[in-house]
Each structure stands twice: as C-alpha cells, then as structure tokens.
Amino acid sequence: MTKNDTGTIVKxxxxxxxxLRDIETRFKVIAGEDGKIDQAELQAGLGLHDAxxxxxxxxxxxxxxxxTVTLWxxxxxxxxxxxxxxxxxxxxxxxxxDLNGDGTIDQAELTxxxxxxxxxxxLDIPPQKLDALSEAMFQKVDADGSKSITFGEFKAxxxxxxxxxxxxxANSATWLRLPERIERDRRRPxxxxxxxxxxxxxxxxxxxRPWLVLLVLYFAANAWMFRSGILAEIQLGSDLFTQIAQGxxxxxxxxxxxxxxxxxxxxxxxxxxxxxxxxLPLDHAIAxxxxxxxxxxxxxxxxxxxxxxxxxSIIDPDFFTRDVVYGExxxxxxxxxGLTLIGLxxxxxxxxxxxxxxxxxxxxxxxxxxxxxxWFAFFxxxxxxxxxxxxxxxxxxxxxxxxxxxxxxxxxxxxxxDALSSNVTxxxxxxxxxxxxxxxxYVFLKHPMISSFEWHPFTATSNPExxxxxxxxxxxxxxxxxKLHDMxxxxxxxxxxxxxxxxxDGPYGSPASDIFDSKIPVLIGAGIGVTPFASILRSILHxxxxxxxxxxxxxxFIWMNRDQKAFEWFVDLMAQLEEDPATRDVIEIQxxxxxxxxxxxxxxxxxxxxxxxxxxxxxxxxxxxxPTRLSRPNWQxxxxxIRQAHPDQAVDVFYCGPEGLSRVLSREAGRFDFGYKKxxx
Numbered sequence: 001m002t003k004n005d006t007g008t009i010v011k012x013x014x015x016x017x018x019x020l021r022d023i024e025t026r027f028k029v030i031a032g033e034d035g036k037i038d039q040a041e042l043q044a045g046l047g048l049h050d051a052x053x054x055x056x057x058x059x060x061x062x063x064x065x066x067x068t069v070t071l072w073x074x075x076x077x078x079x080x081x082x083x084x085x086x087x088x089x090x091x092x093x094x095x096x097x098d099l100n101g102d103g104t105i106d107q108a109e110l111t112x113x114x115x116x117x118x119x120x121x122x123l124d125i126p127p128q129k130l131d132a133l134s135e136a137m138f139q140k141v142d143a144d145g146s147k148s149i150t151f152g153e154f155k156a157x158x159x160x161x162x163x164x165x166x167x168x169x170a171n172s173a174t175w176l177r178l179p180e181r182i183e184r185d186r187r188r189p190x191x192x193x194x195x196x197x198x199x200x201x202x203x204x205x206x207x208x209r210p211w212l213v214l215l216v217l218y219f220a221a222n223a224w225m226f227r228s229g230i231l232a233e234i235q236l237g238s239d240l241f242t243q244i245a246q247g248x249x250x251x252x253x254x255x256x257x258x259x260x261x262x263x264x265x266x267x268x269x270x271x272x273x274x275x276x277x278x279x280l281p282l283d284h285a286i287a288x289x290x291x292x293x294x295x296x297x298x299x300x301x302x303x304x305x306x307x308x309x310x311x312x313s314i315i316d317p318d319f320f321t322r323d324v325v326y327g328e329x330x331x332x333x334x335x336x337x338g339l340t341l342i343g344l345x346x347x348x349x350x351x352x353x354x355x356x357x358x359x360x361x362x363x364x365x366x367x368x369x370x371x372x373x374x375w376f377a378f379f380x381x382x383x384x385x386x387x388x389x390x391x392x393x394x395x396x397x398x399x400x401x402x403x404x405x406x407x408x409x410x411x412x413x414x415x416x417x418d419a420l421s422s423n424v425t426x427x428x429x430x431x432x433x434x435x436x437x438x439x440x441x442y443v444f445l446k447h448p449m450i451s452s453f454e455w456h457p458f459t460a461t462s463n464p465e466x467x468x469x470x471x472x473x474x475x476x477x478x479x480x481x482x483k484l485h486d487m488x489x490x491x492x493x494x495x496x497x498x499x500x501x502x503x504x505d506g507p508y509g510s511p512a513s514d515i516f517d518s519k520i521p522v523l524i525g526a527g528i529g530v531t532p533f534a535s536i537l538r539s540i541l542h543x544x545x546x547x548x549x550x551x552x553x554x555x556x557f558i559w560m561n562r563d564q565k566a567f568e569w570f571v572d573l574m575a576q577l578e579e580d581p582a583t584r585d586v587i588e589i590q591x592x593x594x595x596x597x598x599x600x601x602x603x604x605x606x607x608x609x610x611x612x613x614x615x616x617x618x619x620x621x622x623x624x625x626x627p628t629r630l631s632r633p634n635w636q637x638x639x640x641x642i643r644q645a646h647p648d649q650a651v652d653v654f655y656c657g658p659e660g661l662s663r664v665l666s667r668e669a670g671r672f673d674f675g676y677k678k679x680x681x
Contacts, residue, residue, distance in 0.1 A: 027074045036068040050120040056096050056113075090158060094151050097604065104148040107138045110604070117605040123564050125620060136615045137608035161607060211281035214288065218258075222295065225250040241313060245306025248299040249383070255296040256379060257389040260397045262289035265508045267396060269441075272509035283511040283677055290352075297349045304342055337382040344375045362478035366454055404455075407505045408446065410434075414500040415469070419488040421565030423476035424528060426488075427502075428462075431470040435504060439463060439539040440512030440532040444505040445472065449496050450483045455505060459512075459531040459656075459679075461570075463538035470504075473569060475528035511654065511677040512536060518652040522556040522642060522674070524665065526657025527566065530559050532679055533656070534570050537577060537587070544582035552586070553649070556642060558633065560592040560657075567591065567622050578625050589626040591619070592633055606630050635668040643672045655679065 030045030031037045037045070042061070043054035061069050061077045080088050097105045097113045111134040118125060125133070141149050141157045229250030233243040262268075262285045272282050281288070350356075351368040376394075380386055416428040427445075437443070437460060444455040462471035476482045487495060512532035515521045523533045537557065543550060557577075561567055574591075577583045609620050613627045621628045642651060653669045655662055656679035669676040 023075050023078045024071065026078075027071050031071075036070060037074065038068050042069065048120065049122065050116050053116040053120045056099075056116070060092060060095055087155065090155055091151065093158075093604065094154050097154075104150055105154070106148050107134060110134050110138055110149070114605055114608055121605070123621065129620060132616075133608050133612050133620060136612045137604070140611045157607060161610065208281070208284075210279060211284045214281050214284075215291075218288075218291075221254060222251050225254050239310055239313065241306045241309035243306075245303050245310065248303035248306060251299040252296060252303060252379075253383065253386055253389045255292050255299065256376070256386065257393050259289060259292045259296060260390070260393040262286065262292065264393070264396050264400055265506075266400045266403060269507070269509040272513065273438075282509065293349070293352065297345055300342055300345050304338070307338075334382060337378050341375060341378050341382055344371050344378065347371060348375065362456075362480060363451070363454065404444075404505045408503050410503070411501045412470075412504050414447075414502045417484075417488040417499075419485055420473075421568055422527075422561075422563045423482075423485055424566070424569060425474045425476070425481070425485045426569075427472045427474065429470050429472075429502060429504075431466075431468060432504060435470065435507065437464055437507035438509070438513050439536040440510050440515065441507040441535075442510055442532075443470075443472070443507050446503040446505075447484065448501060448503075449487070449499050450480055454480055456480060457508075459510070459535065460507070461531050461534040461538075463535055463542055465539060465542045473528065473531050473534070511679055512656065514677065515652075515654055516550070516552070518650070518654075518675075519551055519553050520556075520642075520646050520649050520651040521552065522558065522651060522653045524558045524560075524653060524655045524657070526560045526655075526661055527562070529655075529657035529679065530570060531656070533557065533559075533654075534573060537573060540587075541573075541577060541580060541583050544586070545580070554646065555587045556590070557587055558590045558592070558638070560594050560633065562594050564593060564621055567628075571622050571624065574622075574624055574626070589624065590633070590638075591622060591624065591626055591628045593621070593628050593630050594632045635664060636671075639668050639672045639674065643674075650675065652677070 027037070028035075030041055032041065039055055039058045042048075042058050043051060046054070046057075048054040048057070058069070059065075061073055063073055063076075080092065094105070095101075097109055099109045099112065111130065114134055114137070115130055118130070138149070141153050143153050143156070226247040229247035230243045232250075233246045238246070265285075268282050268285055271280060347368050348371050351361075351365050356362075356365050376390070380390075410432065412432055413430040414427060415430060416426070418426045420426055435443075440459065442457050442459045444457050446453075446455045458472045458474055460470060461473050462469060474481055474484060476485045487499060510532060515523065515536055523536070525531075525533050540550075540552070540555070557574075559567075559570075574589055577587050578589065609630070610627070612618075612620050617625060619626065619628050651672070652675035653665060654677050655665050662678045666676050666678075
C-alpha cells in the first residue's frame with residue numbers, strides 16, 4: 001500500500017513494487033527536472049495528437065485542479081487503468097465526455113468528444129456524417145429519452161457490446177503507455193521450444209512438402225560435394241586445411257550453377273502454368289536463391305580460410321616467410337582471381353542483406369548485385385572447369401536476359417500517374433500486344449526518367465480481361481518509388497516531356513495465381529499487399545458477370561490498413577463486389593483499421609460506429625456494407641468461423657504482406673488444416 005497527496009490509501013496489485021516502479025519511472029520521464037507534469041508535457045509524453053483531447057485527459061488526472069500533475073496523482077490514475085474494476089474504468093470514459101461535470105452527457109458534449117476522438121485517431125469524416133454518428137449514438141444510449149445520458153445508461157450501452165468491452169478493458173493501460181514490461185508480463189510462458197518446433201515442421205510438411213523435399217535434396221547435394229572434395233584431396237595426400245578448402249570449393253561449383261536457376265523467372269512462370277506446376281516449390285524461388293547465396297558465401301569463406309590455414313602451416317622463418325608465401329600466391333592467377341572473387345562476393349552479400357532494403361536503399365542493393373557478372377567471369381578464370389557446371393543454367397539465363405533486353409527496347413505509354421494517399425502511386429499504361437498475363441501475376445517496370453537501368457517488380461492490379469490498359473499500384477518504400485510518387489504529384493505540364501515513356505518485362509507467375517484452383521480461398525492483404533488480390537477480384541467479377549463456370553464456392557477477402565485513407569485505393573472495387581448480383585453472395589469482405597485499438601480513449605467512438613452501421617447498413621469510414629473493425633484481426637477466431645462454415649471442405653489461405661504476420665498466419669492456418677501460400681517476388 002501507499003498514500004497519495006490527500007492521504008488516501010491506494011491498493012496496488014499483486015506485483016505492487018514493480019508496478020509502482022514502472023509508474024514512477026514513466027512519470028519521471030514525462031515530468032522532467034521539476035517533478036511535475038503540465039498539460040503540454042502530458043500531451044507530448046503520451047503522444048496525444050489532439051490538444052483538446054489531451055486537455056480533457058489532463059483534467060481527469062489533475063484531480064485537485066492545480067494545473068500540474070504530481071507523482072501520486074499519476075500513480076492513482078494509473079492504478080485504476082491497471083487494476084481497477086471495469087466500472088471504474090468506464091467511469092473514466094464517462095467523465096471524459098462529461099465536459100461540464102454535471103454527471104450527465106448531452107448531445108453537444110457527445111458530438112464534441114466524438115469529433116476530438118476522430119481527430120486524435122487521425123480519422124476524417126464529413127461534418128454531416130459526424131452529426132449522423134452522434135445522433136445515432138445518442139438515441140441509442142438515451143434510453144429514457146431525457147435528452148441526457150447518465151452513467152447507468154452509458155454503462156448499459158457498453159455492456160451490450162461484450163467483446164468490445166473486454167478488449168477495451170484489457171487494453172486500458174495502453175492509454176497511458178506504461179513501460180514495455182507490462183506487455184511482457186502478458187506474454188506466453190517459455191519452455192515450449194521443442195513443441196513449437198515440432199509443430200512448425202509438421203505444418204511445413206503438410207503445406208510445403210515440395211519445398212521441404214527440395215531443401216533436403218539441396219543440403220544433401222552440398223554434403224555429398226563437400227565429402228567428394230575432401231576425399232579427392234585425401235588421395236593426393238593433402239593436409240587437413242587443404243582438404244576442407246577443396247571440399248568448400250566443390251560446393252562452390254554446385255551453388256554457383258544452381259544460384260541462377262531460381263532467377264529464371266520466365267522458365268519458372270512457364271512451369272507454373274503446366275499441369276505439374278503445383279507439385280514444384282515455385283513459390284519459394286526467391287527464398288531458395290537467398291539460401292543458395294548465403295551458403296555460397298559461407299563456402300567461399302571456408303575455402304579462403306582453409307587455404308589461409310594451409311599457407312600459415314608451411315611458413316618457416318628460415319625458408320618460407322609470410323611475405324614470400326603470400327607474395328607468390330597473389331602473383332598467381334588462382335591467387336589474384338580468388339582475392340577478387342571474395343572481395344566482390346563480400347560487397348554483394350552485405351548489400352543484399354534485408355536491413356539495406358528495409359532502410360529504403362534498394363538502389364544500393366540493385367547496383368552492387370550487378371557485380372554478379374564480374375563474379376562469374378572471375379570464377380571462370382579462377383576455376384576453368386567451372387564452365388561445365390554453369391553452361392546449362394547460364395544459357396537459359398542469357399536467353400531470359402535477352403528477352404528482357406528486347407522488351408527494354410519497346411516503350412509503353414504511361415497514360416496516367418496519380419499520387420494517392422499513404423505514399424502510393426497509381427499507374428495506368430497502354431497494355432502492349434505481347435503482354436499476356438494471368439490475375440495476380442507481376443511485372444518488372446523501368447522508368448528512364450527515374451533510373452536508366454533499374455527494373456522493379458510490381459503486381460498488376462488491373463484484370464487480364466481489360467485488354468487496352470494495364471494498371472499498377474506502387475507504394476513508396478525506397479528512393480526509386482519515392483521519386484515516382486514525387487513525379488506523380490507534379491502537374492502534368494511541369495512533368496518532363498519524356499515522362500510517359502516506360503518499359504515492361506514479364507509477366508511472371510506468383511502464388512496468388514493459384515487462387516482459381518481453390519474452392520474456398522481466403523485472400524489476406526496487409527496494406528499495399530492487397531494488389532494481387534485487386535487483379536484477382538476484378539477478374540472474378542468479370543468472369544461471373546459473363547456467366548463463366550468456376551469451382552469457387554465462397555471467397556473471403558480480408559484487408560488490413562493502418563491508415564483510413566488507404567482504403568480509398570480500392571473502395572470502388574469492394575463496393576462493386578458488394579452490390580453486383582454476380583458476386584455479392586459469394587464474396588465476404590472484412591476490413592480492419594489496425595492503427596486504432598479499442599481502448600478507453602476510443603470506446604465511445606467504436607460503439608458509435610457500430611450503432612451507425614446498425615442504423616444505416618453502411619460503414620462510417622468506407623461507406624461499404626462491411627463494417628470497418630477498429631482492431632487487428634483475431635486470427636484464431638477468424639479461421640475458426642471459416643472452418644465452422646466449411647467443416648468438410650478444403651480451405652486455402654493466400655497472403656501478401658509483411659513477413660512477421662506471415663509466420664502467425666501460417667501457424668494459425670495449420671491449426672485449422674488450411675492450405676497456406678505467401679506472395680514472394
């Protein structure tokens with residue numbers, strides 16, 4: 001127990017000491033040197049966007065009205081959020097709305113707080129919709145028609161939404177954004193590593209059997225090559241260091257040949273469209289290329305390290321000094337080409353790591369990756385017999401590069417470039433006669449006004465049935481895409497004269513293309529990851545309008561965004577899917593706004609949106625029949641409902657988005673015996 005400034009006993013929870021320390025630490029960070037928090041400091045410390053909203057929260061914490069918050073006021077308020085009863089937490093929400101402190105909420109107060117809540121959470125709706133939202137909410141809550149809402153009426157309204165209430169109460173402490181240790185306390189206990197690993201391998205075997213078989217064969221082939229290299233050196237009487245170096249050299253020959261196979265995009269797309277495409281791990285071509293790259297680099301390091309060990313073992317101050325040994329080595333063809341190879345490989349490997357692209361430095365990755373031409377040239381000089389390993393894959397690769405070169409000589413007219421919300425650019429261009437693609441496939445684009453040599457992959461968002469036009473949506477994540485967005489923001493007269501001239505290469509297959517083979521597909525897009533599904537849904541709409549036969553019985557489309565404006569990219573398409581008789585009874589749309597969580601600050605807004613949807617049949621933010629859920633999806637609940645609706649049917653999940661969510665979806669899909677595929681390119 002502890003006391004506040006008024007002498008009131010404050011009961012802390014089970015972990016009282018650690019909670020008190022957390023709260024005190026958080027207070028000191030916000031308060032600074034004077035040991036008190038004013039309104040501006042609270043707004044900045046809690047990251048609140050709306051100043052008026054911050055003022056209301058400040059008034060709730062500053063109980064004595066002194067204009068500053070003391071440590072004990074902060075602790076007292078935080079303890080309600082952490083350990084208070086649901087009614088105590090709801091009282092805070094009610095008091096937040098009660099602007100004049102008379103113990104009731106009138107419609108003007110409700111409208112004001114809803115408006116501030118929308119602004120706080122970066123949501124934008126027209127004034128007439130705000131009035132309709134407030135009216136619907138007030139009429140729903142004011143049960144006795146007294147033109148004012150009491151706490152009992154407010155509580156009854158929240159109680160009528162138990163799922164929302166549970167989520168709101170559970171997340172109440174995030175309002176104050178206490179230290180991360182509170183969240184860590186909620187994590188699942190450790191100690192299930194072996195169980196999780198076994199479960200993961202089992203699901204991988206069920207969903208990705210061809211991929212696992214390929215990995216087993218690949219690593220077995222490397223082990224066999226390494227062993228054969230060592231045995232050859234043993235027969236020659238070489239020392240252990242040389243044996244290891246030559247074992248790694250044998251692996252380098254194998255990997256140097258097959259690293260190109262994963263990049264044969266035209267060949268892999270052709271295989272995907274054949275009858276045996278589903279039996280090949282084509283979806284993992286990029287992942288396989290990365291694995292081979294890492295293994296090749298490791299073998300190169302082992303090869304160099306082995307020979308360094310061998311050379312160091314023969315150094316003798318009286319006969320072979322280090323200068324003599326290494327001097328003679330680097331004068332030889334094998335020596336200087338080997339040194340050049342490891343230098344080239346080191347540069348390529350470092351700039352191919354994920355953190356480089358995550359920082360938006362794709363151009364560095366692209367430029368340094370072009371060193372592979374030199375790497376292969378020096379490898380052929382270093383090991384003249386290597387040509388026998390690389391001649392087959394190399395010939396196919398050169399043919400495909402030739403196709404890109406031919407396509408790179410044919411310009412395509414960029415008819416339209418629009419800068420959309422969330423740093424996305426929509427491109428509409430004339431579709432070339434030679435460009436024949438399937439829904440969900442992607443294309444490489446080069447824009448000479450941005451870069452004369454860079455090609456970037458983007459999924460087509462138009463459907464193949466639209467023969468005159470090709471559409472792409474490009475999210476700004478690096479220098480190239482940001483420049484494209486900047487160009488699209490310029491008025492057309494100010495754009496360079498050559499801006500409409502672009503080049504295309506492709507199309508190339510993707511896992512999303514397999515959706516048409518599924519009876520119950522679940523399409524999950526995160527942010528711009530919706531692009532392959534836009535093309536697919538448009539194609540489905542067209543085919544069903546034409547009365548084409550399809551084995552799809554039910555389609556689930558789930559789209560998540562952090563930004564409300566992002567839904568504008570394809571809201572017209574979703575509205576058409578909901579309204580058209582050919583698709584409205586087949587496609588179920590679920591929309592999630594993940595940048596806003598159901599907590600105390602958004603409680604009334606969330607309820608108001610649900611009431612508005614019940615009254616109008618339309619979502620407040622998108623205008624769709626499907627309501628926007630202000631939270632992240634509970635995947636176990638989502639998949640469980642789908643499985644209950646289709647207990648004896650095969651369900652396939654298709655996902656495009658961040659890798660972290662993919663691991664969650666793969667695990668949950670496996671638990672319900674769903675197939676799972678992730679977009680990779």
